[in-house]
Amino acid sequence: MKQEHLMNVILRPYMSEKASIGAEKRQEYVFEVLRSATKPDVENAVELLFKVKVQSVRIVNVKTKPKRFGQIQGKSKAWKKAYVKLQDGQTIDFATI
Numbered sequence: 001m002k003q004e005h006l007m008n009v010i011l012r013p014y015m016s017e018k019a020s021i022g023a024e025k026r027q028e029y030v031f032e033v034l035r036s037a038t039k040p041d042v043e044n045a046v047e048l049l050f051k052v053k054v055q056s057v058r059i060v061n062v063k064t065k066p067k068r069f070g071q072i073q074g075k076s077k078a079w080k081k082a083y084v085k086l087q088d089g090q091t092i093d094f095a096t097i
Contacts, residue, residue, distance in 0.1 A: 029083075056084075
């Protein structure tokens with residue numbers, strides 16, 4: 001896989017209460033990724049960008065939700081997120097990156 005493509009697979013880390021609990025207890029981090037990303041793409045991208053070893057990757061498609069603003073109806077954008085579990089002893093510190 002080309003490094004240029006791998007650099008664009010991960011869009012940003014996804015921070016929520018559930019994600020921070022997973023990071024503390026299970027060394028599991030959540031990222032928003034490209035809609036076309038696969039598990040090997042995400043694994044290789046995390047290992048390349050953060051210099052860590054990945055144990056497993058789970059990918060979830062986040063579906064759209066209906067939104068309203070007065071009488072105007074619409075929907076939110078669909079996106080994909082990846083749960084990345086690191087091997088024991090590995091961590092990612094987003095404050096220093």
